Amino acid sequence: MKKLMNGADTILSESLAGFTQAHADIVTLDGSGKFVRRRELRPGKVALVSGGGSGHEPLHAGFVGIGMLDAACPGQVFTSPTPDQMVEAAQAVDTGAGVLFIVKNYEGDVMNFDMAAEMMADMTGAQVQQLITNDDIAVEDSLFTTGRRGVAGTLVVEKIVGAAAEQGMDLAGLKALGERVNRACRSFGVALSSCTVPAAGKPTFDIGEGEMEFGVGIHGEPGRRRAPLATADAIAAEMCEGIVKDLGQVAGRNALLFVNGFGGTPLMELYLMHHSARRLFEGHGVQIARSLTGSYVTALDMAGCSITLALLDDDLLALWDAPVRTAALRWGV
């Protein structure tokens, strides 16, 4: 294993310390290092709290700030944060308008956020709602997950719901909006290499020189099949056709095309995939109205990428365009 680290037991705390030092104008780390929160809260705004295992950076801490999240709870690498982290974070950012938990669909995360929501309601009487993302169409019921996994589409949900929260939408409205955005998103990933969890010290899975894992999850969990490495166009075609088929009617719809790197793949290849995916979606009559290209929802050092298509009506496009100021996404402010 080759990593820039001092030890597997301190990689998370040192990385979080560096992150919050580097972005001290936007975020702060609570005293015990349990969560990252916005430096300045906005009284009366519904608080958005997300979290999950570390190793997916910049997700979620990189999306804390104006126009997106109020707090993020990082677990150990690829391990759910604990209910007490979530409760502490929610209490720290709730200004009285309620809390929305945004949760990627993995069993550990869902269970712990569930427990945190109950604890919050019991302890404080606070209004807490949950929003589950499950945009990955590659597989049903995979390792760690019942149903579909929540992957890169979570960024789209957090951005759009975050903008609406900033504009004053109430908790029930935000939950419904998030469910609508989640339903509008479909993702599909491919890995060319494994990732290596620091504490494990060896690759999560073995993969041959000429192979890819087609439909991989963001923890390196198995996808649809192991297959010979194909051309970018052939890979994109199978991913995009799967997405279009799953979405149903797409012709004439405006969409965000999000090509997401898994951590070990350079931008040059991601833009090439954008080019390929765009042509395929446009062939189905989709209007690529917005795009995002980069490594935002990662799996440590895994090579590969995912493609997300989000069909966005005009009101959702406007929320996507709304100002955002976080460590990883920033425009308009």
Next chain:
Amino acid sequence: MKKLMNGADTILSESLAGFTQAHADIVTLDGSGKFVRRRELRPGKVALVSGGGSGHEPLHAGFVGIGMLDAACPGQVFTSPTPDQMVEAAQAVDTGAGVLFIVKNYEGDVMNFDMAAEMMADMTGAQVQQLITNDDIAVEDSLFTTGRRGVAGTLVVEKIVGAAAEQGMDLAGLKALGERVNRACRSFGVALSSCTVPAAGKPTFDIGEGEMEFGVGIHGEPGRRRAPLATADAIAAEMCEGIVKDLGQVAGRNALLFVNGFGGTPLMELYLMHHSARRLFEGHGVQIARSLTGSYVTALDMAGCSITLALLDDDLLALWDAPVRTAALRWGV
């Protein structure tokens, strides 16, 4: 070799096509694909043109836009662009106030930009000046370079000179400003893996499981020595001490700390390096007034990072903070 591509001969053109489609609000690709330029020029502003081999994305095309470059010329992977590319780009963006070429110190780039400057002067009588960056303190006179290499500090030069150009500074002033920023920057890189040039199809260099290339260049060229992989703190200490020693007097100075990934290293490790480097520089009395953390000046899929410290006086900090709207750096607009 595992890359998301259709073939080594089309990776550059397809990636550039995707890049300009994804950022069509900011940039455009000229008809023959020779350079990326700003969609909207500002008459009377000095034009800033950079370029170099591809494989360092987002450098340079990702820095074309308001507040940074007017045009970028991409060569083939790790290969200088040609003088005719540079001349075409310069002619396309010169609005009469002259052109400043920003050139990383590599022999091929320097020679071709030299030739382009002469051709521009002969053909059009345009005012053309050149600014060479050479911030890498790791080695002198390495493969491809006489003197020191120009690396991640080039981003800092392009940002600050770009802001001053936007504010109306003239050509001579911009050249002098760029030289001042370059003198204020020092960088040092380390690689944990090689990169693989698509046309070569195999790693540029061999490196053992327990080794690092200390002082590596952004094409995978040799550094100071091959050494056993050390802890992040030990690596950062040697890099930062080298930088401080080379800068001389640093106590009490404001600085930008830029931790740059080489393409294959995830953010989690880069923020950990930020944490380590910050502590070391602060120990020398440096005030870390600004920071940037991410993969901006890359070497394809190489794992590793560089640390850049730029000592910035208040006027340079203000130019760093000035609005920028490019594919890869964006704030304030």
